[in-house]
Amino acid sequence: MTALEFFKLLSDETRLLSLLLIIEEKELCVCELMQALDESQPKVSRHLAQMRKTGLLLDKRQGQWVFYRVNPELPEWINKTLAEISVNNKVLISNNIINLHKMGDRPERVRTCCN
Template sequence: MNPLQFYKCLADETRLRSLLLIAQEGELCVCELTEALDVSQPKISRHLAQLRSCGLLQDRRQGQWVFYRINPALPAWAKSVLNETLEANRAFIDDNLRGLCRMGDRPERASLCC
């Protein structure tokens, strides 16, 4: 991944918020991001597809759910940028985290039952 591609992928507010929420939570599904960001499912899915095609996210299927996480193969500099952005700007996603916390019936992760 080159810096131009990385920053172009982050240039949209929905993509940036989604990425920071996923970095914060470890992994999230479309329904969780829809609730947290108060954005339609098709819009979230389109942005997640862009983040996946940029190499920033990976997905995994668990039953009916598709979970997204930060791509572990990201270069160290890209992971560092994401982590520092998250740490220095927690207020940027505070409202989104509150929306996520209010969500009922969140999907369970495989790690919780295995």
């Protein structure tokens, strides 16, 4: 992935917030991101697909649900950039984290939205 491709991905608010939430939570499914971002399933899925297509995210299917996580094999410069963005922008996703946690503890969230 080139720097131009990477920063174009981050230039969209939905993709940036989704990525920061995934970094914060380690792994999220579409339904969790819908709750956190208050966005529709097609919009969230479209943006996740773009990030997956470039290799920024990996997905894991569990039944009918798809969980997304950051690709652990990204170049070091991307990992460093993502770490800096994440550490220094917690306030950017603070309301989204509140929305996400309204779903309850992770096992409860998985039972509620993903089974």
